[in-house]
Amino acid sequence: MARVGVMGCGAVAEFGHLPAIVGTPGLELVALFDPSASRVNAMSERFGGTPFTDPGAFFAAKPEAIVVASPAGTHLENVLAAAERGIHVLCEKPLAMNDDDAQTMIDAMASAGKMLFTGFVYRFSPVALQIKKWVEEEIAGDIRSLRLIYDWDLHGQWEQTSDGKWIESPRWRGRMLEGGPMVDCGVHQIDLARWWLGGEVLRYDVAAAWVSDYEAPDHVYLHMDHEGGAHTMVEMSFTYGHTAAEPAPIFTYDLIGTGGVIHFNRDGWRLDVRHGQGTLVAPGASEKNFPGMYAAFSEALRTGEPGMMPSGRDGLVATRIARTATETVSARRSSSMNPH
Numbered sequence: 001m002a003r004v005g006v007m008g009c010g011a012v013a014e015f016g017h018l019p020a021i022v023g024t025p026g027l028e029l030v031a032l033f034d035p036s037a038s039r040v041n042a043m044s045e046r047f048g049g050t051p052f053t054d055p056g057a058f059f060a061a062k063p064e065a066i067v068v069a070s071p072a073g074t075h076l077e078n079v080l081a082a083a084e085r086g087i088h089v090l091c092e093k094p095l096a097m098n099d100d101d102a103q104t105m106i107d108a109m110a111s112a113g114k115m116l117f118t119g120f121v122y123r124f125s126p127v128a129l130q131i132k133k134w135v136e137e138e139i140a141g142d143i144r145s146l147r148l149i150y151d152w153d154l155h156g157q158w159e160q161t162s163d164g165k166w167i168e169s170p171r172w173r174g175r176m177l178e179g180g181p182m183v184d185c186g187v188h189q190i191d192l193a194r195w196w197l198g199g200e201v202l203r204y205d206v207a208a209a210w211v212s213d214y215e216a217p218d219h220v221y222l223h224m225d226h227e228g229g230a231h232t233m234v235e236m237s238f239t240y241g242h243t244a245a246e247p248a249p250i251f252t253y254d255l256i257g258t259g260g261v262i263h264f265n266r267d268g269w270r271l272d273v274r275h276g277q278g279t280l281v282a283p284g285a286s287e288k289n290f291p292g293m294y295a296a297f298s299e300a301l302r303t304g305e306p307g308m309m310p311s312g313r314d315g316l317v318a319t320r321i322a323r324t325a326t327e328t329v330s331a332r333r334s335s336s337m338n339p340h
């Protein structure tokens with residue numbers, strides 16, 4: 001059994017990492033760390049593992065691998081603390097706040113001789129795996145164009161306090177300050193495009209809109225040219241229904257090939273491929289699969305081989321593209337608003 005510790009016991013740990021860790025053969029949840037005592041105690045009571053609010057005491061519990069599920073700005077310090085102690089890491093996306101920090105993490109883990117993985121959980125969805133298989137089998141011919149869209153409200157910009165006051169959601173504000181939708185969510189789509197096509201991104205361009213008043217754009221269109229000639233458009237929004245009582249998000253994948261079209265619509269979990277012989281429908285699924293990612297993580301810890309796990313470099317590349325694109329379009333906007 002591999003002894004696993006979790007740093008950061010917030011939303012994604014609660015709905016994704018912790019239930020998957022305790023349900024995965026080969027993994028034992030031994031320690032939890034969070035600066036919030038109430039949070040770490042609540043998660044420990046529910047999922048097990050000893051709770052700590054002091055990182056030194058957490059590491060003294062001797063985890064062999066840790067999961068970093070803390071806010072993006074704290075990933076660097078947590079990964080470096082694990083590298084110093086020779087502990088494998090699975091780190092949430094976005095890997096880091098900038099390229100230098102991501103490279104520092106990769107180098108520190110490599111010097112420690114330990115594995116660093118990025119939590120690109122979309123890869124493990126049965127839908128993403130089926131698409132990967134179809135692309136490799138060329139069921140829709142040679143894929144030349146990808147259109148990956150996720151327009152949603154990030155759970156709404158406004159929320160009501162217990163005394164009935166409306167305030168801006170700290171989560172909405174936090175994610176916009178960390179870089180907005182392309183950096184927070186779009187990194188998954190950038191990773192999928194690279195992984196499905198197996199072709200590196202050679203160049204990219206970006207356009208965006210500002211529906212809210214943050215520095216980062218909240219509705220972003222990213223265009224990437226891949227090695228081999230394919231093109232990907234990723235559309236990501238946090239302002240699609242962000243003020244609506246009944247938001248209706250759009251989540252679709254389209255892969256357009258010389259012999260057909262692969263289409264996934266999360267509404268109704270519909271996955272199909274339309275080609276010369278007709279239409280083939282495959283079972284749909286949620287876009288995330290934490291148990292699937294942890295099965296691969298457990299296998300990587302057992303064998304010492306990364307297998308299907310997304311690497312630190314995968315995290316660096318996707319984050320670099322998302323951040324540079326966001327910064328480019330933000331700079332373009334401020335120079336056009338202040339031409340002198």
Ligand SMILES: NC(=O)c1ccc[n+]([C@@H]2O[C@H](COP(=O)([O-])OP(=O)(O)OC[C@H]3O[C@@H](n4cnc5c(N)ncnc54)[C@H](O)[C@@H]3O)[C@@H](O)[C@H]2O)c1
Pocket residue numbers: 007008009010011012013016033034035036039069070071072074078092093094119121184288
């Ligand atoms: N893959 C996914 O599906 C997915 C979904 C949501 C969030 N995320 C990512 O997971 C990370 C956490 O997001 P969240 O929504 O759970 O945030 P959150 O704000 O709900 O939780 C973060 C937790 O980390 C704790 N924390 C703060 N500083 C810390 C530190 N230095 N070390 C350890 N813990 C610390 C906080 O007290 C809090 O409990 C982010 O990187 C986010 O982008 C991924």
